[in-house]
Amino acid sequence: MTTTRGFGRRTALATGAGLLCAPAVHAQPQFPNRPIRMIIPFAPGGATDLQMRALCDAASRRLGQSIVIENRSGGAAILGAMALVNDRTPDGHLLSQMPSNxxxxxxxxxxxxxxxVxxxxxxxxxxxxxxxxxxxxxxxxxTLSDLVEHARKNPGQVSYxxxxxxxVPHLTTERIAEHFGVELTNIPFRGGHETVTAVLxxxxxxxxxxxxxxxxxQGQMRALCIWGSRRLAAFPDVPTLRDLGIDIVQTGPYGFAGPKGLPRSVVNTLHDAFRESLNDPAHLAVLASAEMEVEYLGPDDYAASVAQIxxxxxxxLGRLGLLPQ
Incomplete structure (x- = not known):
């Protein structure tokens, strides 16, 4: 005959304590469970800002949570990366666009x-x-050859x-100069608008x-070469570097990251939502307006590409003497 008399108050308390100490495998909240913050380390209104806003809007519908854009310009465009490094509760609700700097x-x-890395x-x-x-x-x-020949005859007098x-613009131009064996002088500015003004x-x-x-x-500038893998439909007469015999393809590819140590399930959830959003018509329209194209890489390939870059x-930087001694 089975009895339950031995299951008294002390046993019940001990059992309850054991349940409280057991791993809460079913208590993990669903991700995302609140709005996601996406840092863009540039001012509003630029190409990166517009592209990321269009993509985040599409991804938010797939994730079922809003994605709040935070613009943090300045600081050598690493303020978003610094926010991720300083995130003490990495759970995927804080992300940042990651530029080439x-x-x-x-x-x-x-x-x-x-x-x-x-x-x-x-x-x-x-x-x-x-x-x-x-x-x-x-x-x-x-043509680029015209500029190179002038630089060869006038060392140090051609500035960019x-x-x-x-x-990326500085390092890639130095690689081009190295290819031709000429000296080009880099003049750094605080942003693209100032650089355009300096040329004009x-x-x-x-x-x-x-x-x-x-x-x-608009006829104010002339492009000597582009650095992508193919010519642009808008400028079919402008050669790529490869067209000119220089084996360089450079678009300064970017995406976004989260803090170190995100669970793979969170990474996958974010990746899948944004991967599905890449071809959203509103996002593709923004890319087209800036002559940009989708350059997709998933988490593992992206990490490997970062290490290579x-x-x-x-x-x-070592050849230019810009590494700290």
């Missing part, structure tokens, strides 16, 4: 604020910029504007970077 800035400081959870690569080398429309240089020292005013010979497409359309930047 994240891959070069730490290499140029004695005490880097983070390691781009190991200090983030890379989620998805999205797109890249339309980079190129452009001059004022009335410049005597009609870029948005930083050690950024004649302060610098050329501009390296992005943000020039409208000025070429960092080592490439380290090599170029």
């Amino acid at each position: 994240v891959f070069s800035y730490p290499l140029q400081t004695r005490n880097p604020p983070f390691d781009p 190991t200090d983030f959870s890379w989620i998805i690569q999205i797109t890249g910029y339309v980079f190129g080398l452009v001059v004022r429309a009335d410049s005597p240089f009609r 504007g870029s948005t930083s020292v050690g950024g 005013s004649g302060t610098v010979t050329a501009m390296a970077g992005s943000g020039w497409t409208d000025h070429v359309r 960092v080592e490439q930047n380290r090599a170029v």
Whole structure:
């Protein structure tokens, strides 16, 4: 005969305590369970801001939570990365768009604020910029060869504007100069608008970077080359670097990341929602307006690409003498 008399108050308390100490495997909240914050380390209204807003709007519908955009410009465009490093409760509700400076800035400081390879959870690569080398429309240089020949005959007298020292436009232009064996002088500015102004005013010979497409359309500038993998439909006569025999493809690809150590389930949830949103018509329209294309990579391939970019930047910075001693 079975009895329950032994199951008294003491046993019940002990059993209850054991249940309280047991792992709460079913108590994990569903992700996301509140609005997600996405930091964009640029001012509102630029190409990156518009693209990320369109994509986040589409992804929010798939995630069932709003995505709140926070613009944090300045600080060498690493303020978003710093916010991720300082996140003490990494659960996927804080993310940041990750520009190319994240891959070069730490290499140029004695005490880097983070390691781009190991200090983030890379989620998805999205797109890249339309980079190129452009001059004022009335410049005597009609081709890249014209500019190179002038630089060869006048060492140090050909200048180009870029948005930083050690950024993608600077490092890529130095690789181009290295290919031809000429010297080009980098003049850094605080942003793309200032760089465009410098070219149009004649302060610098050329501009390296992005943000020039409208000025070429309007007849104010002339593009000598673009750095992507193919020619642009809007500018079919402008050659790529590969067309010119230079094996460089550079779009400054970017995506976004979360803090280090995000659960893989959270990474996958975010990746899947944003992957499905890449081809949302509103997002594609924003990309097309800036002559940008989808450059998708998933979490593992994105992380591997970041490691490759960092080592490439380290090599170029070393040749330029920009690594800390």
